Amino acid sequence: MRVAILAHEQFPERAKTATGILRYGDDEVVAVLDRSHAGERVSDLLPDVRDVPIVEGMDDVPGPVDALVIGIAPIGGGFEESWRPDVRTALESGCDLVSGLHYFLAEDEEFSELAAANDCDIWDVRKPSDDLTVSQGVAAEVDAEVVLTVGTDCSVGKMTATVELLRAAQDRGVDAAFVPTGQTGIMIEGWGNPIDRVVSDFTAGAVEEMILERGNDHDYLFVEGQGSIVHPAYSAVTCGILHGAMPDSLVLCHVAGREEIHGYESFPLAPLADYVSLYESLARPVHETAVVAGALNTAHLDEREADQAVADYADDLGVPATDPVRFDADAVLEAVL
Amino acid sequence: MRVAILAHEQFPERAKTATGILRYGDDEVVAVLDRSHAGERVSDLLPDVRDVPIVEGMDDVPGPVDALVIGIAPIGGGFEESWRPDVRTALESGCDLVSGLHYFLAEDEEFSELAAANDCDIWDVRKPSDDLTVSQGVAAEVDAEVVLTVGTDCSVGKMTATVELLRAAQDRGVDAAFVPTGQTGIMIEGWGNPIDRVVSDFTAGAVEEMILERGNDHDYLFVEGQGSIVHPAYSAVTCGILHGAMPDSLVLCHVAGREEIHGYESFPLAPLADYVSLYESLARPVHETAVVAGALNTAHLDEREADQAVADYADDLGVPATDPVRFDADAVLEAVL
Numbered sequence: 001m002r003v004a005i006l007a008h009e010q011f012p013e014r015a016k017t018a019t020g021i022l023r024y025g026d027d028e029v030v031a032v033l034d035r036s037h038a039g040e041r042v043s044d045l046l047p048d049v050r051d052v053p054i055v056e057g058m059d060d061v062p063g064p065v066d067a068l069v070i071g072i073a074p075i076g077g078g079f080e081e082s083w084r085p086d087v088r089t090a091l092e093s094g095c096d097l098v099s100g101l102h103y104f105l106a107e108d109e110e111f112s113e114l115a116a117a118n119d120c121d122i123w124d125v126r127k128p129s130d131d132l133t134v135s136q137g138v139a140a141e142v143d144a145e146v147v148l149t150v151g152t153d154c155s156v157g158k159m160t161a162t163v164e165l166l167r168a169a170q171d172r173g174v175d176a177a178f179v180p181t182g183q184t185g186i187m188i189e190g191w192g193n194p195i196d197r198v199v200s201d202f203t204a205g206a207v208e209e210m211i212l213e214r215g216n217d218h219d220y221l222f223v224e225g226q227g228s229i230v231h232p233a234y235s236a237v238t239c240g241i242l243h244g245a246m247p248d249s250l251v252l253c254h255v256a257g258r259e260e261i262h263g264y265e266s267f268p269l270a271p272l273a274d275y276v277s278l279y280e281s282l283a284r285p286v287h288e289t290a291v292v293a294g295a296l297n298t299a300h301l302d303e304r305e306a307d308q309a310v311a312d313y314a315d316d317l318g319v320p321a322t323d324p325v326r327f328d329a330d331a332v333l334e335a336v337l
Numbered sequence: 338m339r340v341a342i343l344a345h346e347q348f349p350e351r352a353k354t355a356t357g358i359l360r361y362g363d364d365e366v367v368a369v370l371d372r373s374h375a376g377e378r379v380s381d382l383l384p385d386v387r388d389v390p391i392v393e394g395m396d397d398v399p400g401p402v403d404a405l406v407i408g409i410a411p412i413g414g415g416f417e418e419s420w421r422p423d424v425r426t427a428l429e430s431g432c433d434l435v436s437g438l439h440y441f442l443a444e445d446e447e448f449s450e451l452a453a454a455n456d457c458d459i460w461d462v463r464k465p466s467d468d469l470t471v472s473q474g475v476a477a478e479v480d481a482e483v484v485l486t487v488g489t490d491c492s493v494g495k496m497t498a499t500v501e502l503l504r505a506a507q508d509r510g511v512d513a514a515f516v517p518t519g520q521t522g523i524m525i526e527g528w529g530n531p532i533d534r535v536v537s538d539f540t541a542g543a544v545e546e547m548i549l550e551r552g553n554d555h556d557y558l559f560v561e562g563q564g565s566i567v568h569p570a571y572s573a574v575t576c577g578i579l580h581g582a583m584p585d586s587l588v589l590c591h592v593a594g595r596e597e598i599h600g601y602e603s604f605p606l607a608p609l610a611d612y613v614s615l616y617e618s619l620a621r622p623v624h625e626t627a628v629v630a631g632a633l634n635t636a637h638l639d640e641r642e643a644d645q646a647v648a649d650y651a652d653d654l655g656v657p658a659t660d661p662v663r664f665d666a667d668a669v670l671e672a673v674l
Contacts (some may be wrong), residue, residue, distance in 0.1 A: 076470065083487040132411065137569030139600045175512045204575035229576075230622035232474030236540035236577030243572045264474045270622040281615060285567035285607040 001027040003098075005060045006086055009036045011054065011139075012046040016155070017100055018071030020184035022049040024163050031061045032071070033086060048325070058089035065090075070099040070109035073183065077102025079124070087111060096121040098185025102197070102289065125186045126194040128206065135204035139246040140287050142215025144177075147336050148247035150223040150252045150279050152269050154234060154260050157325075158225045159185050159255050161295035164324035166222040168333055178222035179210050180239060185224045195226060196237050203240025211245055220337065223247065229278055232264050242279065246287035249336055250279055252317060255297040256309040272316045293332040294321030338364040341398045342408035343423055343441045346373045348387035348391065349383045353492070354437055355408030358523035359386040361500050362639075368398045369408070370423060385662070395426035407436040410520065412600075414439025414463070424448060431455050437520025439461040443622065460647070462523045463531040465543065476583040477624050479552025481514075484583035484673050486562040487616050489591045489606050491571060492599050494662075495562045496522050496579075498590050498632035503559040505670055513557035516547050518578060532563060535575050540577025542628055548582055557674065558602035560584065566615055569601050579616065583624035586673055589654060592634040593646040609653045631658030632668040 001082040005022070007015040012032040022029060022042060029052050032042060038056035055061055058068065068090035076078065079101055087105070090097065091114035101107045101121070106112055115122050126210065139146070147165070149158040169176045170286060178185070180192035193206040207223070215221055223245045227234030252275060261267040270278075276291045283289045297315045298306035306326060314321035320331035342359070344352040348371040359366060359379060369379060376504035380388035384487065392398055395405065416438055424442070426432065428451035436442045436459070443449055443459040452459050476483070484502070486495040496519060503581045506513045515522070517529035530543040544560070552558055560582045564571030589612060598604040607615075613628045620626045632652045635643035645662060651658035657668035 025585070026471065135570035137604060195538070196538040198537055199533070199535040200535050200574050200577060201571060203537045204570050229579070232580055232623050233472035233541050234538060235580045235623075236573040237537050238564070239576035240573030242536060243567070243569055267474060267623065274618075274622070278618060279409075282567065282619065286572075286604065288571050 001066045001242070002030050002064065003027045003067045004031045004033060004058065004065045005029060006033045006083060007071040008034050008080070008083060010034070010072045011037060013328055016185065017073055017184045018168070019046060019049065020159060021069060021071060021187060021316050022046070023160070024188045027053050030063060030065055031055045033057055038327045043199050050242045050298045058086040059279060064093070065095055067096040067098055069102060071096070071188065073100055079103040079108070088114065089221070090264070091118055091120050094118050094120060096123065098123045098125060100125045100187065100194070102126060125183045126197045128194060128198045132193065132198055132202045132206045132209065134201055135244050136209045137209040137286070139208045139215070139244060142211055144181060144218050144221045145214045145249070146211060146215070146221045146223060146245055146247045147249050147251065148241065148245050149211070149221045150238070150242070151225060151228050152252070152275050153258060153274070154231060155261050156253045156258070157295065157297035158253045161251060161324050162222050162224045163188070165251065165295070165329055165332065165336065168324065168329040169220060169337060171223070172333065173266050174220060174337060175218050176222060177214050177218040179214060179221050179223040181207065181224045181226055195241060196234070200236060203237060204244030207244030225253070229282060230270055231261060237298045241285055243286045247283070247289050249292040250289055251293045251295050251332070251336065252276065252291045253295045254313065256301055256306070256313070272288055276317065291317065293319050293335040295332070296321055296323050298323040298326060338403045339367050339401065340364045340404045340406050341368045341370060341395065341402045342366060342406045343370045343420060344408040345371050345417070345420060347371070347409045348374060352409045354410055354521045354524065355388065356383060357496060358406060358408060358524060359383070359389070360497070361525045367400060367402055367567040368392045369587065370394055395423040401430070404435055406432040406524065407434070407438060410437055411466055413499055413521070414441040416442070416445070425451065428455055431457060433458040433460065435460045435462060435524060437524065439463060441480070442588050443556070445639030451561045462520045463534045465535045466484065467488055469530065469535055469539045469543045469546065471538055472581050473543045474623070476545045476548040476581060479551045481555050481558045482586070483548060483558045483560060483582055483584045484586050484588065485528055485553070485560045485578065485582050486588045486590050487579070488562060488565050488573070489589070489609070489612050490565050490595060490599050491568060493592045494632065494634035495590045498588060498661050499561045500525070501561050502632070502669065502673065505661065505666040506557060506559070506674060509670065511557060511674060513559060514551050514555040515560050516551060516560040518563055519559045532578060533571070537573060540574060544578050544581030549639055561589070566612070566619060567607055568598060569604055576619070579620055580623045584620070584626050587626055588630045588632050588669070588673065589613065589616070589628045590632045590634070590652065593638055593643070593650070613654065628654065628656060630656050630672040632669070633658055634658050635660040635663060636651050
């Protein structure tokens with residue numbers, strides 16, 4: 001599949017989905033749409049992913065594409081009307097749509113009519129399956145060892161760490177699979193339940209359902225975590241994943257130097273040791289687990305600072321740690337596998 | 338309002354909503370519909386609530402009624418087709434419907450047509466408002482002190498304890514209000530967000546929205562808790578309420594003698610001290626709180642056993658405790674107010 005990614009005015013810092021797909025997606029990306037960077041290239045802005053041109057709009061994409069992916073997720077998940085001409089052009093030229101917005105494009109009257117007329121599929125990744133239900137409490141019964149990334153906050157790199165550790169494990173010949181729980185992971189994997197969008201009573205059940213579906217076909221499952229267990233807004237999602245996935249081991253993800261909750265700056269992050277003890281003690285009555293490794297996001301630091309930050313983080317946690325984007329994951333994998 | 342309550346084949350043990358309304362509702366209940374107990378009276382089965390006749394179906398209800406309330410909630414929340422004739426009869430005679438099922442009666446084709454034809458309202462209590470969103474993390478800013486009931490499990494009597502403590506406080510002249518989070522509480526109060534049915538990302542936000550709406554009009558808010566923080570299926574809901582409500586104090590609810598999670602019997606309940614420390618340590622990074630009292634459900638014990646069980650429970654917790662349905666709530670209120 002050849003895809004274009006819409007990320008107007010947000011690329012790259014506030015376009016988590018776009019950068020995730022550029023980094024890990026299997027499809028061929030032919031262009032990023034960002035009118036504020038038109039004429040530049042991805043490599044001008046983001047060094048460590050594949051390089052593609054950045055264009056003004058759908059009309060400027062080089063060559064035909066099979067799908068337009070909405071690569072940004074504004075707070076609230078709404079649709080920005082300034083994107084409508086690009087989406088319209090895509091549908092008129094027979095492109096499928098992939099979107100992780102809370103606003104479902106398949107329910108937009110104009111888009112659904114255009115899709116029908118031009119034989120296009122619209123995949124609203126964040127629309128949960130209708131057959132989700134409550135957890136049975138049986139995820140621990142699958143054959144696979146379950147590894148879950150947990151975090152000190154939102155936007156610390158849990159999805160990135162999960163995919164990096166998965167691939168490092170696969171590179172060693174380990175039979176491991178990815179269990180995505182958020183829109184970007186679901187787009188990369190082509191499968192998964194958007195846990196933050198399911199009925200709250202089904203949070204654990206929607207994770208369990210994925211573990212049961214894949215858990216007997218692999219030796220390891222790497223489950224993408226969400227939020228933080230003490231996030232003022234999103235802790236419910238985190239807690240449901242922790243109990244629904246029944247992980248055998250946890251990898252604690254953090255951004256070097258972050259001291260306050262992202263977007264909720266009146267709340268300081270808790271001490272690292274508190275996160276470890278909270279995740280472990282909260283999991284224990286359902287399924288015993290432990291933080292066995294750490295993943296530290298050091299993207300904003302230089303090489304020497306990053307090295308020191310990882311060493312300090314490992315010391316604080318008392319377990320192996322790495323920045324899996326930047327450094328090797330050997331010691332962390334030894335702890336996890 | 339004169340209401341009839343449908344509870345076929347489930348009254349009283351498995352009809353939590355029916356018994357909650359009989360105990361605490363403001364409306365006049367004229368009959369309970371339970372074909373397996375037709376001809377008996379509520380007082381034959383449940384001694385401590387108002388007494389009304391139990392009848393076979395809507396045709397046997399004495400006198401006109403304004404609303405039919407679905408007073409049972411099967412696992413999964415589906416609609417049982419054997420109830421259809423009674424619901425049809427109700428609508429044909431101009432009765433409104435009140436339902437807490439996951440299956441929305443207003444979206445049932447036959448019911449919506451009958452309701453339109455007979456000018457009836459259908460209130461699907463469990464259908465969340467469309468304008469819910471993520472928490473801002475500001476519930477602690479309201480004037481009221483917030484008291485939250487938390488539990489060792491589902492179905493331990495959190496709603497009952499909440500309403501009993503609220504009323505005992507009001508009897509003392511305290512300006513206190515109820516914040517319901519589940520279907521029965523919402524029916525009793527005529528207002529509220531069904532937290533277990535909202536989008537998981539909005540769990541805390543849906544509680545916060547209620548705290549903000551009522552929190553500056555009262556000195557105390559009594560918030561109905563849900564589930565348990567270590568429930569294999571429902572912990573996400575519990576966690577979202579804990580962080581969204583930002584309670585100043587917690588009342589730990591438990592059923593005397595319960596040792597396993599209801600419906601998940603392979604999971605033993607954690608020690609009581611673990612619940613106390615988990616609820617407190619999980620709340621702390623968002624808003625500091627403490628378990629200041631206990632509420633014990635002793636309905637299945639005789640008077641002497643109940644008295645002893647409450648004393649033991651208070652000892653175990655190290656705080657005052659009572660069974661607020663059975664005994665006075667003075668010591669518990671002293672701790673809470």
